[in-house]
Amino acid sequence: MPHIQSPNGTLRRLNGTRQSSEARFENAPPMPHAQPGGVQILPADPSWPDQARAVVAELQAVIPAALGRFEHIGSTAVPGLCAKPVLDLLWGLPALDAASASVDALRALGFAYRPAYETEVPDRRYFVRPEDPGLRVHLHGVVVGGTLWREHLAFRDALRRQAALAQAYGELKQALAQRHAQDKAAYTTAKAPFIRRVLGCCGA
Numbered sequence: 001m002p003h004i005q006s007p008n009g010t011l012r013r014l015n016g017t018r019q020s021s022e023a024r025f026e027n028a029p030p031m032p033h034a035q036p037g038g039v040q041i042l043p044a045d046p047s048w049p050d051q052a053r054a055v056v057a058e059l060q061a062v063i064p065a066a067l068g069r070f071e072h073i074g075s076t077a078v079p080g081l082c083a084k085p086v087l088d089l090l091w092g093l094p095a096l097d098a099a100s101a102s103v104d105a106l107r108a109l110g111f112a113y114r115p116a117y118e119t120e121v122p123d124r125r126y127f128v129r130p131e132d133p134g135l136r137v138h139l140h141g142v143v144v145g146g147t148l149w150r151e152h153l154a155f156r157d158a159l160r161r162q163a164a165l166a167q168a169y170g171e172l173k174q175a176l177a178q179r180h181a182q183d184k185a186a187y188t189t190a191k192a193p194f195i196r197r198v199l200g201c202c203g204a
Contacts, residue, residue, distance in 0.1 A: 038181055038182055039084070039176075039177040039180060039181055039182075039183075039184055039187045040084060040085060040177075041082050041083065041084060041173055041174055041177045042082060042083060042084070042085055043082055044079070044080045044081055044082055044083070045076075046079070048076040048077070048083070048087065048135075049072060049076075049077065049079075051076075051087060051134055051135060052072035052076065052077065052087050052089065053072070054134075055087060055089060055129075055134070055137055056070045056072070056089065058109055059089075059091075059106075059109070059139075062102070062105040062106075062108070062109065063102050063105060063106075066094070067093065067094070067098050067099075067101065067102060068091050068092045068093045068094065068098070068141070068144070069091075069092045069144065070089055070090065070091055070092070071089070071090040071092065071152070071153060071156075072087070072088070072089060072090075073088045073089065073090045073140075073152045073153070073155075073156050074086065074087070074088030074138075074156070075159075075169075075170075075173070076088065076135075077156050077160075078156065078159045078160055078166050079160070080163070080166065081159065081166050081169065081170050082170045082173060082174060083173075085131070085135050085136060086135060086136045086137070086138055087134075087135045087136070087137045087138070088137075088138045088140065089137060089138070089139050089140070090140050090142065090149065090152050090153070091125075091139055091140060091141040091142070092142065092143070092144035092149055093125070093141050093142065093143055093144065094143070094144065095143060096123065096124075096125055096141070096142075096143060099125040099141045106127055106139070109129065110129045110130070111127040111128065111129045111137070111139060112127065112128050112129070113125070113126075113127055114126045114127065114128055121148075123142060123143070123146065123147070123148055124140055124141060124142050124148060125140075125141035125142075126138070126139070126140060126141070127139040127141070140152070151199055154198075154199060154202040155195060155198055155199060155202070158198050158201070158202055159198075165198065168194075169194060172191065172194055173191065176190045176191060
């Protein structure tokens with residue numbers, strides 16, 4: 001993957017980039033209207049990967065292996081990166097309609113199916129588990145090998161490989177959290193140019 005600019009250079013370029021509503025794989029669900037509630041960014045917590053593995057173990061106990069695989073994605077999956085208090089998990093499905101067979105099992109684990117978001121992201125099946133116990137969990141059901149699957153993993157892996165890139169993203173997130181403190185949708189939208197640029201360099 002081509003090397004990404006230093007944090008300061010990256011942020012300078014982003015300041016002049018047109019904002020976009022494309023945010024298909026961010027942990028805040030994309031919606032066309034402002035979402036009330038503050039944007040909270042926490043310092044990196046080394047326990048996040050362990051928390052994600054614990055949730056994945058719960059999922060694997062009730063969902064047959066044939067119905068998918070799980071990956072920890074998002075900022076909590078990148079060592080040293082600040083993040084919103086949300087664990088994002090990618091659920092790789094053989095086909096989107098395979099998710100319906102596990103709705104009841106997921107409900108028993110505290111996950112709520114959110115079909116309303118399929119209007120915005122039709123190639124995802126989205127489930128949410130609120131805080132307590134642990135962090136809020138967003139479960140993104142997508143087709144293994146599909147566009148969303150590849151983009152999620154490519155972006156995560158790029159941040160893991162390049163510390164300067166992860167630092168730039170963290171600085172951007174903190175700046176945008178202050179700028180859009182009460183508008184989660186605007187915060188998510190404002191990150192999209194950075195994400196698109198990284199994915200473009202990855203060839204994803």
